[in-house]
Amino acid sequence: MNRREFTKLGLLAGAAGIGGIPLGITRAVGQTRGGTLNTIIQPEPPILVTALNQQQPTLTLGGKIYESLLRYDFDLKPLPGLAQSWEVSPDKLTYTFKLHPNITFHDGAPLTSEDVVFSIMKVLIENHARARNTFSRVEKAEAPDPLTVVFKLKAPFAPFLTAFDCTTAPIVPKHIYEGTDYRKNPANAKAIGSGPFKLKEWVRGSHVHLVKHEGYYRPGEPVLDEIIYRVIPDSASRSVALEQGTVQLTQWTDVELFEVPRLSKLPHLTMTTKGYEFFAPHTWLEFNTRIAPMNDKRFRQAVMYAIDRKALLARIYFGLGKVATGPVSSKTKFYEKNVKAYDFSPEKAKALLDEMGLKPGADGKRVTIPYLVPPYGETHQRTSEFIRQSLARVGIDLQLQGIDVAGWAEKFSNWDFSMTATTVYQFGDPALGVSRSYVSSNIRKGILFSNTCGYSNPEVDRLFEEAAVATSDDKRQEFYSEVQKIMVEDVPVAWLLEIDYPNFMDKRLKNVVTTAIGVHDTFGTVSFG
Numbered sequence: 001m002n003r004r005e006f007t008k009l010g011l012l013a014g015a016a017g018i019g020g021i022p023l024g025i026t027r028a029v030g031q032t033r034g035g036t037l038n039t040i041i042q043p044e045p046p047i048l049v050t051a052l053n054q055q056q057p058t059l060t061l062g063g064k065i066y067e068s069l070l071r072y073d074f075d076l077k078p079l080p081g082l083a084q085s086w087e088v089s090p091d092k093l094t095y096t097f098k099l100h101p102n103i104t105f106h107d108g109a110p111l112t113s114e115d116v117v118f119s120i121m122k123v124l125i126e127n128h129a130r131a132r133n134t135f136s137r138v139e140k141a142e143a144p145d146p147l148t149v150v151f152k153l154k155a156p157f158a159p160f161l162t163a164f165d166c167t168t169a170p171i172v173p174k175h176i177y178e179g180t181d182y183r184k185n186p187a188n189a190k191a192i193g194s195g196p197f198k199l200k201e202w203v204r205g206s207h208v209h210l211v212k213h214e215g216y217y218r219p220g221e222p223v224l225d226e227i228i229y230r231v232i233p234d235s236a237s238r239s240v241a242l243e244q245g246t247v248q249l250t251q252w253t254d255v256e257l258f259e260v261p262r263l264s265k266l267p268h269l270t271m272t273t274k275g276y277e278f279f280a281p282h283t284w285l286e287f288n289t290r291i292a293p294m295n296d297k298r299f300r301q302a303v304m305y306a307i308d309r310k311a312l313l314a315r316i317y318f319g320l321g322k323v324a325t326g327p328v329s330s331k332t333k334f335y336e337k338n339v340k341a342y343d344f345s346p347e348k349a350k351a352l353l354d355e356m357g358l359k360p361g362a363d364g365k366r367v368t369i370p371y372l373v374p375p376y377g378e379t380h381q382r383t384s385e386f387i388r389q390s391l392a393r394v395g396i397d398l399q400l401q402g403i404d405v406a407g408w409a410e411k412f413s414n415w416d417f418s419m420t421a422t423t424v425y426q427f428g429d430p431a432l433g434v435s436r437s438y439v440s441s442n443i444r445k446g447i448l449f450s451n452t453c454g455y456s457n458p459e460v461d462r463l464f465e466e467a468a469v470a471t472s473d474d475k476r477q478e479f480y481s482e483v484q485k486i487m488v489e490d491v492p493v494a495w496l497l498e499i500d501y502p503n504f505m506d507k508r509l510k511n512v513v514t515t516a517i518g519v520h521d522t523f524g525t526v527s528f529g
Helices: 003-015 056-065 113-127 132-137 237-242 258-264 297-306 309-315 346-356 378-392 405-411 458-469 473-490
Strands: 036-039 070-072 077-080 083-088 096-098 138-145 148-153 197-203 207-212 226-231 269-273 282-287 321-322 367-372 398-403 419-424 493-499 503-506
Touching: 003 297, 036 056, 056 197, 056 207, 056 398, 077 503, 083 321, 096 113, 113 132, 113 138, 138 458, 148 503, 237 378, 282 458, 297 346, 297 493, 309 378, 309 493, 346 367, 367 378, 367 405, 367 503, 378 398, 378 419, 378 473, 458 473
Parallel strands: 036 226, 367 398, 367 419
Antiparallel strands: 070 077, 083 096, 096 148, 138 148, 197 207, 207 226, 269 503, 282 419, 282 493, 321 493
C-alpha cells in the first residue's frame, strides 16, 4: 500500500465516523434547507478570534463567527453587514452607521453600538496589525444610542469606508472582554461572536465544528445547519477528500497548485479564482533588515536579481498569478508599473554581492542564512526549495528550517528570524493593506503582519501618510507612484508573485463566493442547491 492509498483509506474511515470526526449529512434528498458543509482548514489555526490573530486559517474560519459593519462587492463598493446603512458628512470627517436591530452574540447578549466602539477603539487598536494605522485616525467614537455608531476623524482618510470587513474590524462582546487581558481571556477558547455560525466543538488535530446561530438577525440565514472544517495536514489526502466528496469545498492552499489541472477536469467540481479581489494576495521574501547582510540594500537587490520569478510562477504556481513588481499589487488602486525592473540576472546579483565584500569562499558560499519555511503546505515548501537553489547559484546559502504555524507566527512577529516568506493582503487600498508593512510607526514587536522587516525611511513614511489623507485620487496616485519607485529601489522585501488561489467546490453548492472577500465571508446564504 503506497502513501496515497494509505491516506485515502484513513480519510474514508474518518468519513464513516470511525476517526471521531462528525459525519454530517450533506443534504437529504428533496431538502431545500439545512445540511452540512464539509470543508478543510489548512493549516490548523492557533486561535479562532480574528481580533487577536490575522493568519489566513483564522480569518477563513473566523469569518463565519465574527462579523463587522460592512462587506464589499467585487468592485470593492460597501454592502450592509452589521450596519444596515451609513452616512458620510460632506467634509469627510464624520461617519455614522446604523446597526440592524436584534443582533445577538452567541451567548444571547445583544450586540450594540457600545460593542462596536469598544472593539474598534480598544481591542483592535491594541492587538490588530492594521487597526492601529486606520483607527488611530479617529478623534472620537460615540454610541449615542444602541443602534448608532459615530466616528469623527482627526482629518479626512480616503479609504476609511473600506476598513470595515470582518477580517479588519471584527466585533467582539464588550461584556466579556472589557477589563481583561484580551489575549488571555478564557472566552477566546469559545470564540463568541455574532456571525451566522457558532463554535460547537474544536478537537485539536481533527476538526472544528460550527453550528447554526439560532438567534441570527438576518431572516432565513444561515441556510446550512452546520459546517465542519476538517484538519487534514497531508496534501494528497486533501485532494482525495475533494475528489471522493468527503469535503465539498477547498480554498486558499487546501489544494496544492500542481493538483489544479487534474482536479479541474472532474465533472462534479467547479473551480474559480474569484473572491480574492479585496485581499489581492501578495507573496514576498521577508528580510530582517535589522541584521547583516539584510541591512544592506545591495544584498536585497541581489536577491531580486537572483530569483527567476517567471520560472517560479510557471513551475511552482502553474501560472496561477503574475510576477509582482513592487509593494502595490496590480489589482489594487494606485498601482505604479513604471518602477525599476529586476529581470533575472545572476551576474548582476553576483556583482552586487562582490561590491558589498561578500566574496565566495572555497566552497562557493558567500554567506549562510537561516530561513523559516512558511508552514502552509507543499507549495510553500517547493517555493522555499526553489529560492534556496536560486540563491545558492550566487553564493547565498539558505538553511531551510521547518516550523509549525504557531511557532512561525511567534518567531516572525518577535523578529526572531533572518529570512522567511509571507503572503500579505492589500485590502483594497494601499493605506489599509500596504503601508502597514513598511511605515516606521508600525514597527511593533509581537504583532504579526506589522512592519516585521524593520524597514524605516522617513520619506516613505511621509509619502504614505500624505497619500492616505489626500482627498483627490489624482494626488493620491502621485504620492503612491513616488513611494513605489523609492521602495522598489530600496527593496525592503523581495516581492515575488501576485497569487490567484483556486477555490474548488461541489457543483451543488450555491452562493459560496458572492463578495470580494470570498471564502472569508459569513456563508449565511450558502446552500446545496
